[in-house]
Amino acid sequence: MSVIIISAIIIVGFIVQIRLMQSPKTALLGNRIGAIFMAVAVLYTIIAYGGIGNPSLWLWLIVGGAAGVWLGQIVKMIQMPQMVGVLNGFGGAASALVAVAGSVQYPENAVWYLWLTASLALAVGMLTFTGSLVAAMKLQGMISGRPVRVDKNGQSQKGLLIAGAAVILFSIIFTGVFNLWLVLLAIVSGIYGVIMALRVGGADMPVVISLLNSFSGIAASITGFAVEDPLLVGVGAIVGVSGLILTRIMCKAMNRSLSAVLTGITTVMAQARQESPVRPQSPSIDLPKVAENKTGLSAVVGNARRVIIVPGYGMAVAQAQDKVKELIDKLEQSGKEVKIGIHPVAGRMPGHMNVLLAEVGIDYDKLYDMETINPEFEKTDLTIVVGACDVVNPSANTAEDTPIYGMPILEVDKSRHIIVCNLDEKPGYSGVENSLYSMENVTTIWGNASETVPTITRLLEKTPDEEERVGKAGSKALESVVKSAKRVIIVPGYGMAVAQAQDKVKELIDKLEQSGKEVKIGIHPVAGRMPGHMNVLLAEVGIDYDKLYDMETINPEFEKTDLTIVVGACDVVNPSANTAEDTPIYGMPILEVDKSRHIIVCNLDEKPGYSGVENSLYSMENVTTIWGNASETVPIITRACN
Numbered sequence: 001m002s003v004i005i006i007s008a009i010i011i012v013g014f015i016v017q018i019r020l021m022q023s024p025k026t027a028l029l030g031n032r033i034g035a036i037f038m039a040v041a042v043l044y045t046i047i048a049y050g051g052i053g054n055p056s057l058w059l060w061l062i063v064g065g066a067a068g069v070w071l072g073q074i075v076k077m078i079q080m081p082q083m084v085g086v087l088n089g090f091g092g093a094a095s096a097l098v099a100v101a102g103s104v105q106y107p108e109n110a111v112w113y114l115w116l117t118a119s120l121a122l123a124v125g126m127l128t129f130t131g132s133l134v135a136a137m138k139l140q141g142m143i144s145g146r147p148v149r150v151d152k153n154g155q156s157q158k159g160l161l162i163a164g165a166a167v168i169l170f171s172i173i174f175t176g177v178f179n180l181w182l183v184l185l186a187i188v189s190g191i192y193g194v195i196m197a198l199r200v201g202g203a204d205m206p207v208v209i210s211l212l213n214s215f216s217g218i219a220a221s222i223t224g225f226a227v228e229d230p231l232l233v234g235v236g237a238i239v240g241v242s243g244l245i246l247t248r249i250m251c252k253a254m255n256r257s258l259s260a261v262l263t264g265i266t267t268v269m270a271q272a273r274q275e276s277p278v279r280p281q282s283p284s285i286d287l288p289k290v291a292e293n294k295t296g297l298s299a300v301v302g303n304a305r306r307v308i309i310v311p312g313y314g315m316a317v318a319q320a321q322d323k324v325k326e327l328i329d330k331l332e333q334s335g336k337e338v339k340i341g342i343h344p345v346a347g348r349m350p351g352h353m354n355v356l357l358a359e360v361g362i363d364y365d366k367l368y369d370m371e372t373i374n375p376e377f378e379k380t381d382l383t384i385v386v387g388a389c390d391v392v393n394p395s396a397n398t399a400e401d402t403p404i405y406g407m408p409i410l411e412v413d414k415s416r417h418i419i420v421c422n423l424d425e426k427p428g429y430s431g432v433e434n435s436l437y438s439m440e441n442v443t444t445i446w447g448n449a450s451e452t453v454p455t456i457t458r459l460l461e462k463t464p465d466e467e468e469r470v471g472k473a474g475s476k477a478l479e480s481v482v483k484s485a486k487r488v489i490i491v492p493g494y495g496m497a498v499a500q501a502q503d504k505v506k507e508l509i510d511k512l513e514q515s516g517k518e519v520k521i522g523i524h525p526v527a528g529r530m531p532g533h534m535n536v537l538l539a540e541v542g543i544d545y546d547k548l549y550d551m552e553t554i555n556p557e558f559e560k561t562d563l564t565i566v567v568g569a570c571d572v573v574n575p576s577a578n579t580a581e582d583t584p585i586y587g588m589p590i591l592e593v594d595k596s597r598h599i600i601v602c603n604l605d606e607k608p609g610y611s612g613v614e615n616s617l618y619s620m621e622n623v624t625t626i627w628g629n630a631s632e633t634v635p636i637i638t639r640a641c642n
Helices: 002-020 024-048 055-074 077-104 112-140 155-173 175-198 202-226 230-254 258-263 294-303 313-318 321-333 352-359 370-379 449-459 475-484 494-499 502-514 533-540 551-560 630-640
Strands: 284-286 306-311 337-342 367-369 382-386 417-421 442-446 487-492 518-523 548-550 563-567 598-602 623-625
Touching: 002 024, 002 230, 024 230, 077 112, 077 175, 077 202, 077 352, 112 155, 112 175, 112 202, 155 175, 202 230, 230 258, 294 417, 294 449, 306 321, 306 352, 306 370, 313 321, 313 352, 313 449, 321 337, 321 352, 321 449, 337 352, 337 370, 367 370, 382 449, 417 449, 442 449, 475 598, 475 623, 475 630, 487 502, 487 533, 487 551, 494 502, 494 533, 494 630, 502 518, 502 533, 502 630, 518 533, 518 551, 533 548, 548 551, 563 630, 598 630
Parallel strands: 284 442, 306 337, 306 382, 337 367, 382 417, 417 442, 487 518, 487 563, 518 548, 563 598, 598 623
Antiparallel strands: none
């Protein structure tokens, strides 16, 4: 009785885990609870079977655990479907081995159902093992993702099923040669698993992964009957049932029957492909030409208020989820409403897109399933497709006798504008041409998504003109100040280093000297991140060391200077160091730029420096500020010299 109670407690723990993993907010907790209960189940099994004193058992337990940790660290998220496939296979193989090991200990007069369950466990386990390995190799690209048919009508699979059933029947009747039946059954079921996986096309892999996951649980549950272990029966049943439910959901989402998926008839065969008719093309922009076509596209992006992003497997391949996150952030900063539409079979396994997007910090509240998001498209100003093809192909509604006909899709074609960031215009795994690309309201940007998505992000980055950058008097007054100055001091800081603007400073110096001006450079001892940082950067671009002056030498020069130009320096020129008591910079020697007749500040923004003390220099009457990246703002002064 105690065995049943302990098993029931552990099984309930796994059910709680599954319940918690239904929500993104509790999924991490559920995963940890599952890991804890799995550790308890392993430990309990070792104790129950008297394995505590078996050193080889502990050795292999450590080896397996270390291998799991190692794989968890090195496997990339894009490879997770392959990883899941391999783990499904290992689960099936483990069940098969346990069933064989258990059957070896049966007495000759053992109850018939023990022989039956041992044979079934071996058959399902081997089928899962070989099928999962083939599926993983397809996903990894080690073998072709196209469906491979050994024969036209699937007679070989039917023959193998009949042969397997016959061997299982003989193993129950002729138990004296049970080992022979096991060998034959392992061969037959293993071959069946290979053929089953080969017949399935790449587009249907999410269904196969779910089904094989279910098979691994079913194999474990049957093995539990074979070795009379109630814990294994219960846990295996949970995995098997949940996998079957998920498989049904996947088939429903693709509007396909499981038999159609397993026979491979839902994917276009290479030889069955037909030439596509010539069709009018939507506006297409090559990646290098996006900047040239910026006006029209930027208007579409800039004017949109409601945006939906549709990710697909192409995003996963390009590892562009971080670029999508940057795009979302920029869209929201621009005041736009952003939602993400997820198709159930986008990716290589259920939830693939969700995991990838969550990995880069995209809020789960932004993710919407197909049923929820589809009514939103017709009210959407702009939909951005990133690496998705079949799941947004309108041909699914019209192209009869094609693999995707009748498959529910994300109805992006109903949006006001659509931008497609796919690798190229080739069909997806289904082999069906995507009619979305030829629609008038669609703009396509072909190329790797990690390179094309940022082109949309950059369209949202407002580049201020010189009048907007130059504060106070404006560019005309700036030009007058620069041209009238005879003695100029330039003060570089860490902001110059961050912007890599030292070459722009060199160009400015050259232009000033060509205009007959005397130019000196004032260096604060702590400008930069280490002593001599500014000196090295300036020398790197060919600025003469004779022009560089330390603080003690240059400070008396400021009051005799017509113009001081500050480039990326804040705390080291902040006059508050002389007056703001109880602040970090109070009493710190500074470059006394405030004594100059005119000062131009080229800093990124008006925020305080590392000290956190507001810079009182910015508010002085003789100061002109030009906010922005120094590599862009310094050339404004250079142009004012002309």
